[in-house]
Amino acid sequence: MSLLALIKGKRGASGFGFASTAEEVTEGLDLSGQTILITGINSGLGQESGRVLSQRGAHIIGLARTQEKAEEGCARLSGPTTAVACELSDPASVRAAVDTIKASGQTIDVLLCNAGIMALPELNQSNGYELQFFTNHIGHFILVTGLLDCLASDGRVVMLSSAAHTMPYKEGIQFDNLTGDGGYSGFRAYGQSKLANVLFANELAKRFEGTGRSAFSVHPGGINTNLGRHMDGPSNILFPLVEWIGMKNVEQGASTQVYVTTSPDVIQHNGAYFADCNVKAKSAHGQNDEMGARLWQVSEEIVNALGGASA
Numbered sequence: 001m002s003l004l005a006l007i008k009g010k011r012g013a014s015g016f017g018f019a020s021t022a023e024e025v026t027e028g029l030d031l032s033g034q035t036i037l038i039t040g041i042n043s044g045l046g047q048e049s050g051r052v053l054s055q056r057g058a059h060i061i062g063l064a065r066t067q068e069k070a071e072e073g074c075a076r077l078s079g080p081t082t083a084v085a086c087e088l089s090d091p092a093s094v095r096a097a098v099d100t101i102k103a104s105g106q107t108i109d110v111l112l113c114n115a116g117i118m119a120l121p122e123l124n125q126s127n128g129y130e131l132q133f134f135t136n137h138i139g140h141f142i143l144v145t146g147l148l149d150c151l152a153s154d155g156r157v158v159m160l161s162s163a164a165h166t167m168p169y170k171e172g173i174q175f176d177n178l179t180g181d182g183g184y185s186g187f188r189a190y191g192q193s194k195l196a197n198v199l200f201a202n203e204l205a206k207r208f209e210g211t212g213r214s215a216f217s218v219h220p221g222g223i224n225t226n227l228g229r230h231m232d233g234p235s236n237i238l239f240p241l242v243e244w245i246g247m248k249n250v251e252q253g254a255s256t257q258v259y260v261t262t263s264p265d266v267i268q269h270n271g272a273y274f275a276d277c278n279v280k281a282k283s284a285h286g287q288n289d290e291m292g293a294r295l296w297q298v299s300e301e302i303v304n305a306l307g308g309a310s311a
Helices: 003-009 044-055 067-075 091-104 131-150 186-208 239-245 255-262 266-268 289-307
Strands: 035-039 058-065 081-084 108-113 153-159 214-219 274-275 276-278
Touching: 035 044, 035 131, 035 214, 035 276, 044 058, 044 255, 058 067, 081 091, 091 131, 091 276, 108 131, 108 255, 131 153, 131 289, 153 186, 153 255, 186 214, 186 289, 214 255, 214 266, 255 274
Parallel strands: 035 058, 035 108, 058 081, 108 153, 153 214, 214 274
Antiparallel strands: 274 276
């Protein structure tokens, strides 16, 4: 058997691994009565996660950049849905989504923060901040903190991170250059935003201790979705390895976040980082509690300066 086949066929303590699909990891589960919010419902991993979770009986609150995209994404699901517009790079849009969801009176069992943008070749900004950091982290920070009052007593927050969190800027989070004006690398900035997702999940997990709630970060693997449309193929420092090991399909790529969303076994791992449906080690920066606490404080300062979180 080849090394590649061994890697793809290997399964961890969970009983699942690289090649497991979202349908496989939820086989036999009945999610009737559960409400799961998913950002980026209209395509890629968000759509596949929504498809499988809806198939298992969950009510899906599907968020996308526009109401039309959210409705299109939800219309492809088999169960009950609520479509909500949420442009993560626009604080007003995120707050409006929070207000809409809170007004519905729904209790949310899982906040699956799936949406994101990746490796923009040139510096783009939102509200004066580098766009990947603002969209992938600050947008979700506003959304999650705004909806904590709606989260079930045993609810989960699942942050879609990436192995790229191990390859941010040298100092991890560039707190003195969150605008990107002091220097910009598309992939390093993406890594910074994914590190922020890990650190945010870490800090949430600490704040959830003793409450019954939990928070996690996940790496889906290398998947050919719209997220990677700006990547420069084999010239990118990450892609030669990913291409050699093999890209996952969308069904496999959605498995880890769906597993962490639904498995009763993950609760004992509050704060953990998952890949291939198993707990994996975080980077040194990803384990830095001081950096995580500072990120939370800076994020609150950014949000407050932009008008505060939704009440």
